[in-house]
Amino acid sequence: MSAGAPVLALSGGVGGAKLALGLDKILAPGALTVVVNTGDDFEHLGLSISPDIDTLLYTLSGLADPTRGWGRRDESWNFMRALTALGGPDWFALGDADLALHVQRSRRLAQGETLEAISADFARALGVATRIVPMCNERVRTRLRGEEEGWLDFQTYFVRQRCAPVLREIVYEGAAQARPRTPLQQLAADGGAALRALVLCPSNPWLSLDPILALPGVRAALGASVAPVIAVSPIVAGDAVKGPTAKLMREFGLPVTHGSIARHWRGLVDALIVDVDEPGLRESCGDEVEIIVAPTLMKSLADREHLAEIVLQAADRICAVRAGRAAAPSSARRP
Amino acid sequence: MSAGAPVLALSGGVGGAKLALGLDKILAPGALTVVVNTGDDFEHLGLSISPDIDTLLYTLSGLADPTRGWGRRDESWNFMRALTALGGPDWFALGDADLALHVQRSRRLAQGETLEAISADFARALGVATRIVPMCNERVRTRLRGEEEGWLDFQTYFVRQRCAPVLREIVYEGAAQARPRTPLQQLAADGGAALRALVLCPSNPWLSLDPILALPGVRAALGASVAPVIAVSPIVAGDAVKGPTAKLMREFGLPVTHGSIARHWRGLVDALIVDVDEPGLRESCGDEVEIIVAPTLMKSLADREHLAEIVLQAADRICAVRAGRAAAPSSARRP
Numbered sequence: 001m002s003a004g005a006p007v008l009a010l011s012g013g014v015g016g017a018k019l020a021l022g023l024d025k026i027l028a029p030g031a032l033t034v035v036v037n038t039g040d041d042f043e044h045l046g047l048s049i050s051p052d053i054d055t056l057l058y059t060l061s062g063l064a065d066p067t068r069g070w071g072r073r074d075e076s077w078n079f080m081r082a083l084t085a086l087g088g089p090d091w092f093a094l095g096d097a098d099l100a101l102h103v104q105r106s107r108r109l110a111q112g113e114t115l116e117a118i119s120a121d122f123a124r125a126l127g128v129a130t131r132i133v134p135m136c137n138e139r140v141r142t143r144l145r146g147e148e149e150g151w152l153d154f155q156t157y158f159v160r161q162r163c164a165p166v167l168r169e170i171v172y173e174g175a176a177q178a179r180p181r182t183p184l185q186q187l188a189a190d191g192g193a194a195l196r197a198l199v200l201c202p203s204n205p206w207l208s209l210d211p212i213l214a215l216p217g218v219r220a221a222l223g224a225s226v227a228p229v230i231a232v233s234p235i236v237a238g239d240a241v242k243g244p245t246a247k248l249m250r251e252f253g254l255p256v257t258h259g260s261i262a263r264h265w266r267g268l269v270d271a272l273i274v275d276v277d278e279p280g281l282r283e284s285c286g287d288e289v290e291i292i293v294a295p296t297l298m299k300s301l302a303d304r305e306h307l308a309e310i311v312l313q314a315a316d317r318i319c320a321v322r323a324g325r326a327a328a329p330s331s332a333r334r335p
Numbered sequence: 336m337s338a339g340a341p342v343l344a345l346s347g348g349v350g351g352a353k354l355a356l357g358l359d360k361i362l363a364p365g366a367l368t369v370v371v372n373t374g375d376d377f378e379h380l381g382l383s384i385s386p387d388i389d390t391l392l393y394t395l396s397g398l399a400d401p402t403r404g405w406g407r408r409d410e411s412w413n414f415m416r417a418l419t420a421l422g423g424p425d426w427f428a429l430g431d432a433d434l435a436l437h438v439q440r441s442r443r444l445a446q447g448e449t450l451e452a453i454s455a456d457f458a459r460a461l462g463v464a465t466r467i468v469p470m471c472n473e474r475v476r477t478r479l480r481g482e483e484e485g486w487l488d489f490q491t492y493f494v495r496q497r498c499a500p501v502l503r504e505i506v507y508e509g510a511a512q513a514r515p516r517t518p519l520q521q522l523a524a525d526g527g528a529a530l531r532a533l534v535l536c537p538s539n540p541w542l543s544l545d546p547i548l549a550l551p552g553v554r555a556a557l558g559a560s561v562a563p564v565i566a567v568s569p570i571v572a573g574d575a576v577k578g579p580t581a582k583l584m585r586e587f588g589l590p591v592t593h594g595s596i597a598r599h600w601r602g603l604v605d606a607l608i609v610d611v612d613e614p615g616l617r618e619s620c621g622d623e624v625e626i627i628v629a630p631t632l633m634k635s636l637a638d639r640e641h642l643a644e645i646v647l648q649a650a651d652r653i654c655a656v657r658a659g660r661a662a663a664p665s666s667a668r669r670p
Contacts, residue, residue, distance in 0.1 A: 045439070046381075046442035046445055072417075075413070076431060078410070078411050078430075078431035078432040079414070079431050079432060079434050079435050080435075081432065082431075082433070082434075082435035082436070083435035083438070083439060085435075085461070086435055086436065086439050086460045086461075087460050088435065088439045095413075096411060096413035096414050096431035096434075097413040097417035098417070099414050099431075100414050100415075100416075100417035100418035100420075100421055100423065101421065103382070103414075103418070103423075103434075104380070104418060106381050107380050107381035110381055121421075121422070125420060125422050
């Protein structure tokens with residue numbers, strides 16, 4: 001596979017967007033496509049909000065707030081102050097500039113445009129060459145059953161209740177009826193033959209990537225991919241970098257280890273990148289999976305680019321090995 | 336009529352709101368009700384915007400920008416900047432804090448609440464004791480026929496085209512099918528018997544007050560009011576203070592005089608307050624109308640309160656004269 005060939009990444013929000021930014025920076029403009037989870041999307045104040053798509057848009061355009069982990073840098077909060085004074089709900093913070101994205105998206109959705117077309121326009125307007133594609137245009141909603149709270153909307157759990165509920169069950173409502181968007185259809189159709197790599201970003205596997213895999217045909221397409229599938233473990237130094245990944249794993253009875261991540265992706269990935277080796281890790285994912293130890297904590301842009309390089313090197317190496325295997329019988333026949 | 340009796344004012348935006356503020360300041364809290372034009376309301380970016388109601392809310396709560404003539408003081412504009420960067424429409428400026436009103440109203444309207452209930456809640460939340468009541472809950476839209484442009488929505492004419500089109504016709508679409516809100520129903524029912532005064536604020540008669548009078552029964556109720564009806568001419572020093580009133584009058588072939596205003600309100604008002612006397616003014620409105628010359632340019636809060644005092648004095652004087660007339664036959668019978 002040539003170094004200029006396209007790369008497809010599946011991503012949730014913050015952690016995934018960091019690696020996506022690294023890939024965006026080191027790949028040729030337009031070579032990267034990121035398919036983004038929309039299971040976190042929700043309607044708030046009459047607005048259609050797509051948190052993960054927005055995180056990708058802001059991260060790749062350089063507009064993301066560098067410390068907060070969501071929203072835009074240099075943001076102002078006069079809308080929220082005025083809304084609170086009017087007695088409006090204040091549990092989900094919407095910055096003044098951030099609102100433009102939600103208002104414009106809501107208006108265009110109401111006019112019958114697709115989330116895919118709107119997201120592509122936003123990326124263009126913000127100068128992002130990487131394609132940012134929602135996993136589907138239909139409404140899919142990740143819902144969570146709290147031990148005491150019963151079924152919760154994702155943002156109710158994640159923002160309003162700050163991930164406090166003990167989770168017992170996760171469903172991706174509407175996923176079975178949704179139609180994966182073009183890059184995923186393409187993957188299913190050609191097995192990723194044109195791709196240099198298929199990357200599972202270090203997002204929460206259960207909350208951010210599984211909604212994408214729950215769409216019809218996507219899990220099978222990943223498993224059958226001829227392009228190398230490279231996953232980056234979201235566990236760093238034995239914990240989640242941010243968000244409820246580790247807490248959720250404990251609640252589901254899973255050790256907070258790369259082994260648990262490896263078992264989750266078993267049969268789907270060719271390589272798993274982890275920050276440290278673990279005893280028994282190789283056994284967790286089967287012989288066919290390459291374990292790559294590399295720095296996965298991405299603090300600086302250089303960290304992001306470095307990890308992206310490692311991902312692509314792994315993919316290229318796997319490609320080369322496969323090409324060698326495929327070439328071996330014919331070369332054996334030569335004198 | 337006692338000095339504590341309720342006052343009902345009909346108002347459009349800026350000019351009307353100035354007098355409404357004067358009345359609000361000098362009357363007992365809650366004694367004033369302002370019925371507000373909603374013919375300028377429109378949908379923009381998927382939001383329901385009620386410019387005149389908002390101007391009243393901001394003016395009476397002290398949040399209005401003191402120089403711009405619309406929107407909130409200490410406003411920020413990050414939403415508009417971000418929207419413009421996304422390729423969104425930029426012809427109607429929405430401040431960051433101002434957006435809270437539109438988002439919250441749109442959401443509540445979509446949930447089936449009435450504009451009247453929402454406006455009352457907003458007034459309460461902003462600490463406004465005066466009742467701010469939309470003229471109706473139904474959709475009424477002032478539409479204007481430009482000589483060259485054909486039919487225009489109000490905000491297209493007013494903001495987008497900066498009142499440039501030469502107007503030939505005005506209609507209040509939906510007015511005949513709308514139901515005037517409670518204070519107007521009450522006026523029609525009891526002839527304003529409980530009111531100290533009924534005030535036509537110095538708003539544009541054609542664009543801001545006539546939409547209210549176009550609602551079923553309102554014109555007749557005004558004409559039959561037993562409460563004194565006091566109008567303040569929007570013409571100051573032979574011109575409009577702000578907005579297209581004078582331009583519109585010229586386009587309709589009307590001299591830009593108090594006389595034209597007087598003729599417009601003929602049969603409806605008991606007194607007209609003007610900034611200067613004009614030759615022939617008294618003949619324009621008929622003998623039954625009192626012409627009061629007083630400073631109507633409201634620059635300071637003191638100006639607003641002073642004009643409000645003059646309005647109420649006129650109403651009280653007319654009431655006293657009527658009471659005297661009514662009392663005259665019986666006192667004549669006394670020795």
